[in-house]
Amino acid sequence: MSLTTYLNxxxxxxxxxxxHIKILKTFLYDMEEEGKAVNKEFRQFKSYKxxxxxxxxxxxxxxxxxxxxxxxxxxxxxxxxxxxxQLHTLFRVSDLMNIKREHIDTEKMTIQFFIQKxxxxxxxxxxxxALEILQKYDYEIPRISxxxxxxxxxxxxxxxxxxxxxxxxxxxxxxxxxxxxxKYETMSSNMVRRSGITGLLRRKVxxxxxxxxxxxxxxQVFERYIRMEEQESLxxxxxxxxxx
Numbered sequence: 001m002s003l004t005t006y007l008n009x010x011x012x013x014x015x016x017x018x019x020h021i022k023i024l025k026t027f028l029y030d031m032e033e034e035g036k037a038v039n040k041e042f043r044q045f046k047s048y049k050x051x052x053x054x055x056x057x058x059x060x061x062x063x064x065x066x067x068x069x070x071x072x073x074x075x076x077x078x079x080x081x082x083x084x085x086q087l088h089t090l091f092r093v094s095d096l097m098n099i100k101r102e103h104i105d106t107e108k109m110t111i112q113f114f115i116q117k118x119x120x121x122x123x124x125x126x127x128x129x130a131l132e133i134l135q136k137y138d139y140e141i142p143r144i145s146x147x148x149x150x151x152x153x154x155x156x157x158x159x160x161x162x163x164x165x166x167x168x169x170x171x172x173x174x175x176x177x178x179x180x181x182x183k184y185e186t187m188s189s190n191m192v193r194r195s196g197i198t199g200l201l202r203r204k205v206x207x208x209x210x211x212x213x214x215x216x217x218x219x220q221v222f223e224r225y226i227r228m229e230e231q232e233s234l235x236x237x238x239x240x241x242x243x244x
Contacts, residue, residue: 025043055186055190055191055194055224055227056166056183056186056191056194056227057191057194057195057197057198057199057227058162058191058192058195058199060199060202062157062160062162062183063087063195063199065160065161065162066080066083066156066157066160066162067080067084068160069156069159069160071156075152076152076155076156076159078142078144079144079149079152079153079155079156080156081133081136081137081142082096082141082142082144082149083153083156083192084129084130084133085130085133085134085141086189086192086193086196087192087195087196087199088126088127088129088130088196089111089124089126089130089196089213090124090193090196090197090210090213090214090215091113091124091193092115092117092189092193093146093149093189094116094146095113095115095116096141097141097143097144097146098113099111099113099141100140100141101138101139101140104126104134104139106139109125109126109131110123110124110125110126111123111124111126115215117215118215118216118217120215120217122212122213122214122215123213124213125213146189149189150187150188150189153187153188153189153191153192154184154185154187156187157183157184157187158182158184160184162182162183162184162187163182163183163184164182164183165180165181165182165183166180166181166182166183166186167179167180168180168181168186193214194227195227197210197214198227207219
């Protein structure tokens with residue numbers, strides 16, 4: 001039995017299995033370089049990488065629906081505030097949770113932060129809505145674990161009525177599985193970031209300008225975050241030709 005097959009049988013789709021195998025091979029290569037005894041068979045480990053699975057972004061109406069949710073407890077209130085800050089700043093959740101008061105420049109109305117993933121410092125503008133929330137917490141970002149944040153986002157989206165049924169296609173080995181679920185079940189911090197980027201494109205902000213704020217270096221990677229609804233694309237093309 002191959003390692004990929006074993007991981008598939010234990011519930012991992014091909015892309016997730018591929019990540020685990022890549023990490024394992026990197027570790028074993030490091031051990032080998034340090035002179036440790038390593039079974040050479042690890043070089044034969046193969047993994048499959050399928051096309052990126054479908055992901056989603058929120059429409060402007062769905063964003064407004066979440067903003068209008070009245071939280072029933074402090075936990076959801078904090079999550080809603082984080083949602084708005086992340087939507088407006090485009091930070092990855094790992095970076096967002098590490099922002100401190102010293103990163104916030106209230107004179108220039110920007111957040112200056114060093115992004116670990118891309119090894120660069122970016123400057124992010126503070127919008128009116130983001131400023132209101134930062135002031136509410138005395139410029140200290142409320143802390144929450146990534147998993148709790150994702151769970152709470154799903155709960156908020158459900159309360160907001162974001163229940164359109166969507167399809168998620170995943171591959172395990174050679175078998176393709178399609179799962180149908182309400183859109184709120186797909187909510188995550190990554191979806192918030194995609195929604196922020198997609199929302200700026202709707203507002204005609206050039207991709208290069210958005211990339212400066214989001215910290216993306218490559219357009220190819222940036223484009224994975226663009227998720228327009230099919231009807232939006234149809235209307236945009238029609239209006240362009242009709243002069244609407």
